Amino acid sequence: MYKHKKWLAALMAVVMIAGLAACGGGSSSGGSTTPATTTTEPAQSGGETTTTPAATSDLTEWEQFANIFATDETDEELYQLALEQGGEVSIYSISSRTPKVKEAFEAKYPGLTCTTFDIKTNELLEKVTREHEAGQTVADVVHIKDQDGSLFKEYIDVPDPMLYNYKPADIFAHIDPQYTATATPLYIELTQLFYNTEAYPDGSPITNIWQLTDPEWKGKVTMQNPLDNISWGTWITGFCCEEEAERLAVAYKELYGEDIVLSDGCPNAGYEFLKRLHENDPIYYASSDATAEAVGTRGQSDPPVGFSASSKIRKNKDNDWCLGVVNLYPDTGIPAVNTLYVVEGCAHPAAAKLLIRYMMGGVDGDLGGYKPFNTQGGWPVRDDIPGAEGDMPYSEINVAPYNVEELYVSYNTVRDFWQMLG
Numbered sequence: 001m002y003k004h005k006k007w008l009a010a011l012m013a014v015v016m017i018a019g020l021a022a023c024g025g026g027s028s029s030g031g032s033t034t035p036a037t038t039t040t041e042p043a044q045s046g047g048e049t050t051t052t053p054a055a056t057s058d059l060t061e062w063e064q065f066a067n068i069f070a071t072d073e074t075d076e077e078l079y080q081l082a083l084e085q086g087g088e089v090s091i092y093s094i095s096s097r098t099p100k101v102k103e104a105f106e107a108k109y110p111g112l113t114c115t116t117f118d119i120k121t122n123e124l125l126e127k128v129t130r131e132h133e134a135g136q137t138v139a140d141v142v143h144i145k146d147q148d149g150s151l152f153k154e155y156i157d158v159p160d161p162m163l164y165n166y167k168p169a170d171i172f173a174h175i176d177p178q179y180t181a182t183a184t185p186l187y188i189e190l191t192q193l194f195y196n197t198e199a200y201p202d203g204s205p206i207t208n209i210w211q212l213t214d215p216e217w218k219g220k221v222t223m224q225n226p227l228d229n230i231s232w233g234t235w236i237t238g239f240c241c242e243e244e245a246e247r248l249a250v251a252y253k254e255l256y257g258e259d260i261v262l263s264d265g266c267p268n269a270g271y272e273f274l275k276r277l278h279e280n281d282p283i284y285y286a287s288s289d290a291t292a293e294a295v296g297t298r299g300q301s302d303p304p305v306g307f308s309a310s311s312k313i314r315k316n317k318d319n320d321w322c323l324g325v326v327n328l329y330p331d332t333g334i335p336a337v338n339t340l341y342v343v344e345g346c347a348h349p350a351a352a353k354l355l356i357r358y359m360m361g362g363v364d365g366d367l368g369g370y371k372p373f374n375t376q377g378g379w380p381v382r383d384d385i386p387g388a389e390g391d392m393p394y395s396e397i398n399v400a401p402y403n404v405e406e407l408y409v410s411y412n413t414v415r416d417f418w419q420m421l422g
Contacts, residue, residue, distance in 0.1 A: 066349030068342060071169040075357060075364065082351035083111050089351035090115040092124050093143035095338075097372040104368035105358055112351060121145070121230075128343065132162045137345040140352035143186065143359075146339050147234040149408030152182040156341075163341035166353050170363050174382040182404050183339040185381040186359060187373045188394065190310040191235050192332050194295045196303040197324040204326040206305055208255045209248070213276035221277070222291045222306030225284040226418050231336065235307075237407050237414040238334030240270035244400045247330040248273050271417060278421040288312055296321030309336075311377035313390075331398035334407070337381070338373070361385050 063069070082089070089112065091098060098116040105114050117139070119127065124144055131137055142163060146152055155163045165184045172180050179185040193212075195204045206212060212221050226232040238244060245268035252260040252269060266272040283304065285291045292312035295304055298320060305326070316323050326332075340359060342352045358369035361382055367374070374380060379387050379394040387393060 062345055066164075066342070066346075068164050068166070068349065071167050071172075073168075073353065075354060075362060078350045078354040078357070079109055079112075082109070082348065082354050085348050085350050087111050087351070088113050088115070089140045089348045089355050090117070090138060091141040091143060091355065092117045092119050092128065092139040094119065094121055094124060094145065095143060095373070098143065100372040101355075101359055101369050104371075105355060108358070108366065108368060109354070112354075114355065128162060132344065135345070137343055137347070139343050140346040140348045141355055142341045142343055144339060144341075145231075145336055146183055146404060147230045147336065148237070148411045149182070149404030151339070151341075152404055153408050156182075162344050164344060166340070166342050166356050168353075168357055168360075171357065171360050171382070174384045176381070176383075178402050179337055179381050183337065184341065184356060184360075186338040186340050187370075188379045188381060189336045189338070189377065190332055190379075190397070190399065191232075191307050191336065192310045192313075193305055193307055193326040193328050194292060194312070194323045195305045195326055196295055196297075196300060196322055198298050198322040199300055199303050200324070204305075204324060206326055207329055208251055209328045209330065210252050210255050210273065210276075212305070213273065213280050215280075217280060217305070219281045219283065220302075220304040221280065221282045222285055222294050222304045222308075223282050224286070224288065224291065224307075226415065228286075233411060233415045233418075234407055235333050236274055236418055237411050238400050239273055240268065240410055240414045240417075241401070241403060241406045242268070243403075244331075244334075245270035247400070251330040265417075271414075274414075274418060275421060278418065289315075292321065292323060293319070296323035298322055309377070311375070313377045314375060325392070327392065327396070327398055329398055331400045334400045335402055337402070 059069075067073070091114065093116060096118050098118065102114040102116050106112060121144060124142065128139065128142060131139075144151065151163065155161065156165060165182070167180065167184065175185060179188075193204075193206065193209075195206065206217075211217065224232045226236045239248065249260050249269040260269050260272060262269070262272050263275055266275055283294070283306075285294060285306075288309040289312065291306045291308040292315065295306040295308070296316065296319070297303070310325075313323055313325060315321060340356045342349060342356070346352055355369075357363075358366075359373075361367050361370040361380070367385065370380070370385065374385070374388050376388045376390045379391065379397075
């Protein structure tokens with residue numbers, strides 16, 4: 001059963017009794033609550049999500065009040081309901097760009113007030129958890145990345161969820177199912193390999209990822225230590241997932257002309273790649289900015305190559321860097337997907353869903369809510385929104401398969417493996 005403040009429970013009771021139809025009873029507020037799901041079984045990468053229908057009686061009081069499982073509500077329906085629910089919405093976000101979303105959202109929907117909080121990932125999760133346990137929900141929406149699948153497995157796909165995936169059918173129709181299987185995706189970033197275009201004017205000296213393990217690149221590959229944060233730990237885990245490991249084995253044979261021979265303790269080519277990369281003494285930096293600076297600073301005769309956040313390409317002009325992006329073969333690793341969630345127990349679920357729709361680009365051609373995120377080094381998840389000028393189309397970038405279920409299961413094993421390498 002949900003945990004809420006007494007005033008919220010009273011509000012729900014009033015709304016449900018006086019306006020049950022507006023809360024999902026099958027009239028003006030949009031989709032019915034009957035398609036609610038009690039279990040979610042994401043398919044393998046690229047597959048559809050399988051759901052098990054639940055009767056309305058199986059829903060918590062808040063789930064019915066929020067009509068949280070509805071998929072066919074319109075912007076206008078949500079807008080009117082949001083006004084009735086107080087005309088407010090709050091978002092905890094890992095991005096400093098949400099104030100721009102606030103301005104555009106409030107201009108498009110007069111009478112609604114959006115409050116934004118720019119919070120780092122760990123602090124955000126701690127705050128949401130603490131507030132949920134205390135029954136004092138503040139945020140209606142959360143913007144974060146599910147790096148290793150732990151958000152889905154520990155906050156959503158559990159008996160007492162703290163977060164819910166909102167799945168607007170009209171918008172999801174434009175998104176690859178591998179990204180909607182366990183989340184409501186906003187946009188994609190990558191960990192990419194960069195090189196110095198001044199030192200290598202004819203193009204990247206690296207094309208196949210296995211070249212990074214060759215003797216000539218010993219001590220000349222920069223990155224962050226995968227033991228330092230979840231993002232980088234998840235990135236190395238992606239190489240060891242089964243489908244990706246098979247890709248790496250093929251890439252090895254294409255580069256060297258022979259099948260890969262796995263070392264003891266390496267169950268597949270992904271582990272073997274990590275072992276050889278580690279043995280080639282990569283240089284660790286504390287941040288993606290430091291890595292990008294080491295690679296992109298002008299005047300170097302023998303600069304390193306380095307893995308960094310894709311967004312660092314935007315700093316070329318301001319910092320006078322000469323970073324070039326490598327479209328690695330077989331790929332640059334798994335994507336980092338920015339995701340949106342409705343917070344369980346929130347007082348303004350209609351406004352929360354409306355804000356999520358607006359941030360995702362809506363359906364009416366108004367990209368005001370998505371524009372702040374559509375910058376170089378980040379890619380839309382939707383097939384009907386063009387990417388930022390200067391970026392290679394996402395469809396042309398070599399990216400590893402994305403399966404948060406497998407990442408979640410494998411994360412600790414791969415991290416321990418990297419640590420064991422010394």
